[in-house]
Amino acid sequence: MTLLRIMYWLAFKVGVYLWWSKLFRAIHHSAFSSIKVETGLSREVVAAKLSLLDWVRDTFWALGDAVGSPNWVQKCIDTVEAGGKQPGGGLDCDEFATWAAVALDPVYDPVVLNVFWKKGMLTGSGHHVCLYTTKGGFRHTGNWGDKGAFPSIDKAVLDVLKGAGRGPEHLVGYSTFHPLTLDRILYITSLPA
Numbered sequence: 001m002t003l004l005r006i007m008y009w010l011a012f013k014v015g016v017y018l019w020w021s022k023l024f025r026a027i028h029h030s031a032f033s034s035i036k037v038e039t040g041l042s043r044e045v046v047a048a049k050l051s052l053l054d055w056v057r058d059t060f061w062a063l064g065d066a067v068g069s070p071n072w073v074q075k076c077i078d079t080v081e082a083g084g085k086q087p088g089g090g091l092d093c094d095e096f097a098t099w100a101a102v103a104l105d106p107v108y109d110p111v112v113l114n115v116f117w118k119k120g121m122l123t124g125s126g127h128h129v130c131l132y133t134t135k136g137g138f139r140h141t142g143n144w145g146d147k148g149a150f151p152s153i154d155k156a157v158l159d160v161l162k163g164a165g166r167g168p169e170h171l172v173g174y175s176t177f178h179p180l181t182l183d184r185i186l187y188i189t190s191l192p193a
């Protein structure tokens with residue numbers, strides 16, 4: 001697990017993954033920057049719009065994974081809502097989460113949450129969701145649907161792990177970041193005992 005923690009530290013504490021995602025957006029998603037992302041939406045509307053989209057693995061150009069632009073996701077939503085076919089291109093959990101965090105009404109304090117877990121001896125996997133608050137607690141939404149409420153971020157993280165078929169002993173770390181600037185907010189490598 002030590003190697004995975006080092007990798008996660010580089011990706012989120014040092015910020016290599018977030019820097020790479022900024023570069024990816026500048027190179028591959030700048031064409032969508034003029035597309036206005038809907039904002040101020042209720043959680044129900046966000047969930048309904050996300051349900052219109054199909055999950056698509058990131059393309060080669062994302063070099064495994066990169067957090068794409070919410071403007072790209074808006075283009076996909078606009079196209080599908082107009083009766084067209086979803087445009088080709090990567091549209092995986094980080095894009096779903098990023099769009100949701102921008103589109104949700106700011107009253108929910110939305111951020112993007114990444115949860116990373118041990119998968120094999122030297123391999124890991126992760127998932128992004130939009131984490132937000134309600135009067136009932138924390139909720140998360142993305143390509144796995146809208147889930148919650150949870151009394152703490154840690155409980156929301158446990159729910160993401162459960163959705164992946166993993167338990168708390170598999171957690172490598174979790175981080176939150178701003179959906180537009182990709183600035184890291186939280187970096188945690190364990191859950192309370």
